[in-house]
Amino acid sequence: MAEPPLRPRRRFRQPSVIPGFGLTFGYTLTVLSLIVLLPLAALVLRASQLGFAGIWEVATDSRVASALRVSFGISLLAALVASVFGFIVAWVLTRYDFPGRRIVDAVVDLPFALPTAVAGIALAALYAPNGLVGAQLAKLGIEAAYTPLGIFIAMVFIGLPFAVRTVQPLIVEIDKEIEEASATLGAGRWHTLVKVVLPPLIPAVLTGFALAFARGVGEYGSIIFIAGNLPYVSEIAPLLIVIKLSEFDYGGACAIATIMLGISFVTLLAINLIQAWSRRRFGYV
Amino acid sequence: MGGSTAIRVEALSKTFDTAAVLHDFSLDVRAGELLALLGPSGSGKTTLLRIIAGLDFPDRGRIIFGGDDATQLPVQQRAVGFVFQHYALFKHMSVAENIAYGLNARRRSERPAKAEIKARVGDLLDLIKLSGFADRYPSQLSGGQRQRIALARALAVEPRVLLLDEPFGALDAQVRKDLRRWLREIHDRTGQTTIFVTHDQDEALELSDRVAVLDKGRLEQVGTPDEVQENPVSATVLKFLGDTIEVEALARDGQVFVQGRATPVVARPGLVGPVKLYARPWQLQFAEAHEAHLHGTVRSSYRTQGRQRIEVDREGEGKTVVVEASDTARLAAGLPVGLRILGGYVFAD
Numbered sequence: 001m002a003e004p005p006l007r008p009r010r011r012f013r014q015p016s017v018i019p020g021f022g023l024t025f026g027y028t029l030t031v032l033s034l035i036v037l038l039p040l041a042a043l044v045l046r047a048s049q050l051g052f053a054g055i056w057e058v059a060t061d062s063r064v065a066s067a068l069r070v071s072f073g074i075s076l077l078a079a080l081v082a083s084v085f086g087f088i089v090a091w092v093l094t095r096y097d098f099p100g101r102r103i104v105d106a107v108v109d110l111p112f113a114l115p116t117a118v119a120g121i122a123l124a125a126l127y128a129p130n131g132l133v134g135a136q137l138a139k140l141g142i143e144a145a146y147t148p149l150g151i152f153i154a155m156v157f158i159g160l161p162f163a164v165r166t167v168q169p170l171i172v173e174i175d176k177e178i179e180e181a182s183a184t185l186g187a188g189r190w191h192t193l194v195k196v197v198l199p200p201l202i203p204a205v206l207t208g209f210a211l212a213f214a215r216g217v218g219e220y221g222s223i224i225f226i227a228g229n230l231p232y233v234s235e236i237a238p239l240l241i242v243i244k245l246s247e248f249d250y251g252g253a254c255a256i257a258t259i260m261l262g263i264s265f266v267t268l269l270a271i272n273l274i275q276a277w278s279r280r281r282f283g284y285v
Numbered sequence: 286m287g288g289s290t291a292i293r294v295e296a297l298s299k300t301f302d303t304a305a306v307l308h309d310f311s312l313d314v315r316a317g318e319l320l321a322l323l324g325p326s327g328s329g330k331t332t333l334l335r336i337i338a339g340l341d342f343p344d345r346g347r348i349i350f351g352g353d354d355a356t357q358l359p360v361q362q363r364a365v366g367f368v369f370q371h372y373a374l375f376k377h378m379s380v381a382e383n384i385a386y387g388l389n390a391r392r393r394s395e396r397p398a399k400a401e402i403k404a405r406v407g408d409l410l411d412l413i414k415l416s417g418f419a420d421r422y423p424s425q426l427s428g429g430q431r432q433r434i435a436l437a438r439a440l441a442v443e444p445r446v447l448l449l450d451e452p453f454g455a456l457d458a459q460v461r462k463d464l465r466r467w468l469r470e471i472h473d474r475t476g477q478t479t480i481f482v483t484h485d486q487d488e489a490l491e492l493s494d495r496v497a498v499l500d501k502g503r504l505e506q507v508g509t510p511d512e513v514q515e516n517p518v519s520a521t522v523l524k525f526l527g528d529t530i531e532v533e534a535l536a537r538d539g540q541v542f543v544q545g546r547a548t549p550v551v552a553r554p555g556l557v558g559p560v561k562l563y564a565r566p567w568q569l570q571f572a573e574a575h576e577a578h579l580h581g582t583v584r585s586s587y588r589t590q591g592r593q594r595i596e597v598d599r600e601g602e603g604k605t606v607v608v609e610a611s612d613t614a615r616l617a618a619g620l621p622v623g624l625r626i627l628g629g630y631v632f633a634d
Contacts (some may be wrong), residue, residue: 177373179341181435184358184367185387185442195390199377282485 029264040261047254058255063231064240068256071237072263074148078155079163083205085156093164094171108165111158116221123154124226125276144196146228146244151236154222159212166208179186210271217264290351291478292337292446297346299332299502307502310346314446314480319472321489322482324499325525330482333499334448337480339363351446366439371625372431372453374423380434381406381419387442409437412471429460436468440477449481453488465492486526490514493565498522520632523563530569530606531621532579534631541631543578548626556633564629566594566609576621579606583616597622 047055058064062116080284093105111119127134127144144150174197222237227234237260244253292314299307306329314320322330337348339360340371347356354361375383380614384406388397397405404611413433418592423431432452453461454623472479473506483489487495490510497507498521506518535542536552541562550562574580579599586595595608595616608624616622 063342162591175371175373177369177371178375180360181367181369181373181438182386182390184338184340184363184365185390185438186361186364187363187386187390195386196375 003201010276042117043254043261044258046250047258050251050255054251055255055258058252058263062239063235063254064259065238066232067235067240068259068263069184070148070151070233070235071217071260072267074151074211074236075155079153079159079209079213081152082159082163084154086160086208087167087201087205089160089172090164090168094168108161110161112161116158116219116256117225120154120222120225123157124150127153127226145226146230146234148227148234149233150226150228151223154226155212155216155219159216159221160221162211163205163208166211167201167204170204174200200282202282203275206271206275206278210268210275213271214264214268217260275283289316290314290473291318292351292480293347293349294333294337295347295349297333297336297343299329299336299341299343299430305502307336307343310502311506312497312504312507314478315495316478317476319469319479319481321493321496322480322499323486323489323496323525324484325399326484327501328499329502330484330499331450334450334480334482337365337446338365338448340367347530364442364445366442366444366447368432368435368439368447368449368452370436370454370537370622372423372428372455374431374435374438376423379420379422380410380415380426381421383434384409384437384441385439405441409441412440412474427460428456429464432456432595433467436471440475445478445481447477449479451482451484453483453485461488468492488597490526500525517630520561520563520630523630523632528555528566528607529563530566532562532564532626533634534560536560536631543626546578548578548629550626550629550631552631556631559634560631561625561634562629562631566607566628568628569606569608570625570627571608571610572623572625574623576625578626579624581622581624583618583620583622585618586616597624 006007050058059068089108093101093108122144126133127150129135129138129143129145131145132145142149144153176231178196179192182196187195216240220236220242223236224239227239229235229239237256241253242257244250244256286548290313291534294310294312294314296315297307297310298305310329310333312333322333332341336343339355339358343356347354349355350358350363361535375386377533383402385402388402391397396402406419407416410419414434415430415437417434418426418430418434423434426434429439432455435451436447436449449468453464456464465488471477481492493510495507495509498505498511498513500521505522506513508516513522514526517526523529532543534550535546536556536558539552539554540546541552542561543562549564553561569579578629579597581597581599584598586593586607588594593610595610597606597608599602599606
């Protein structure tokens with residue numbers, strides 16, 4: 001992100017008792033360049049060979065456009081749901097003590113560690129019409145596996161740990177006296193929760209939402225097993241990139257990737273700005 | 286001072302895990318008084334305050350608010366104002382929103398109109414002398430200002446009793462002193478029944494109408510600051526109210542002897558035999574050896590606020606006593622001195 005302008009030299013590097021600014025800053029730049037910026041630049045460069053018109057053509061291709069809609073639309077929805085349920089999970093894990101709490105706490109991280117293909121196969125087996133959950137849903141006339149609903153389920157699954165782990169430390173830190181103060185002033189539990197406890201947690205919830213969203217957009221492995229991958233219906237953009245690659249259409253693949261990069265960047269930037277505003281608004285100065 | 290009882294604490298007992306924090310504790314709080322709960326940490330004073338507020342519940346005993354049993358009443362319905370040591374302000378709300386919180390939290394039918402709330406917040410901001418601060422956030426204020434906001438927030442709901450838990454504990458010495466005086470002024474102006482918890486005896490003695498001295502979950506003594514200072518009922522109260530010197534003594538025929546020499550201290554009738562004599566630093570005087578009750582050598586001396594405090598190592602016992610004298614010349618360390626007891630209190634050994 002943008003560094004403060006370099007105008008007077010001294011402002012750029014404030015005197016500090018801790019040495020090593022040059023070393024750490026250089027290291028940061030090097031690592032960031034090698035691992036993040038260079039590959040992304042190469043991607044954009046490759047896509048730019050198509051020219052702006054070429055990229056636009058790829059973007060407006062109806063199959064690509066619907067894949068992008070599926071990817072971003074369902075990611076947003078899944079991140080929203082993951083945030084809500086992640087918040088509840090984090091709340092229960094920190095505010096209540098019950099037998100097996102530590103085990104549940106550890107289970108939350110499993111989607112982090114599980115190979116995504118394994119997760120995808122497990123979810124697909126579970127939600128397929130003859131699966132444990134899928135069979136019940138089928139009775140209600142709901143098809144989960146091999147539909148956009150399947151994509152949604154996979155994205156919630158992989159997004160949940162982000163939502164839980166970002167709010168959890170803040171819930172731990174909630175000052176009991178704040179709640180007691182609210183109660184002595186006559187406020188009921190619900191009023192206290194909504195007006196006093198929740199607002200300061202909003203920035204963390206937003207962070208979790210952003211992470212879950214980003215993860216959902218980029219997810220590939222677990223989704224393709226459960227999505228059904230029907231063009232125009234349940235085909236995600238990353239899959240389309242893989243298809244283009246297997247057809248040796250590197251330019252097209254890079255173009256889709258660049259578009260995804262652009263949309264993701266703008267979305268994350270927007271969430272960051274809302275977050276910065278809410279941090280100020282809710283008293284983290 | 287109003288004579289009627291605002292709050293009656295009746296035979297309260299409370300145990301946390303296995304440790305008892307309050308034993309059969311009873312206390313009457315008079316309407317309109319400023320009562321200090323004074324005691325060392327672990328004496329149960331904060332627990333008592335929290336039980337009165339409804340933030341904790343007793344194992345046994347009752348809390349009576351003006352004739353009504355409030356023991357089982359939830360905190361929301363007790364109409365108490367509680368001020369916490371660390372302010373407990375709502376950080377995401379402005380000063381005005383913080384103060385208005387209790388009024389806004391009321392059910393719609395009982396909630397004052399918006400304009401009325403605004404006027405009340407304005408009045409309270411005037412009262413705490415922070416009129417220009419309505420739109421600031423707590424993080425932009427100093428500790429003393431925050432505590433004033435917390436007090437205004439508690440007063441906004443017109444509580445029947447104001448409870449303050451070590452209200453000045455987190456502030457530095459100068460701010461503490463200013464706030465003390467200021468709290469006294471506010472109390473005199475509003476006549477609000479107030480109970481505050483402190484472990485600082487100066488604070489309790491300066492600020493309160495009455496002081497309740499607690500120790501190990503029991504009420505040692507309750508009385509005006511003068512009463513508890515002049516007639517402490519126990520060595521615990523005496524020691525807690527200030528520096529004391531402890532001397533082995535002998536009571537006989539109402540007189541008290543230290544090392545065979547009579548002192549002006551009078552023993553209660555019936556108190557006979559070996560006793561402990563307690564004296565304040567200013568109840569000792571340097572004296573010639575043949576008049577002295579105690580002997581020792583000067584360890585060090587220092588001056589504070591026009592008084593000279595001299596530490597004397599007592600002969601034989603290896604104990605150090607502090608003597609307070611008017612501002613005389615500094616005494617050299619190692620100087621042998623005699624000390625004469627001018628007054629004090631005697632309790633059974």
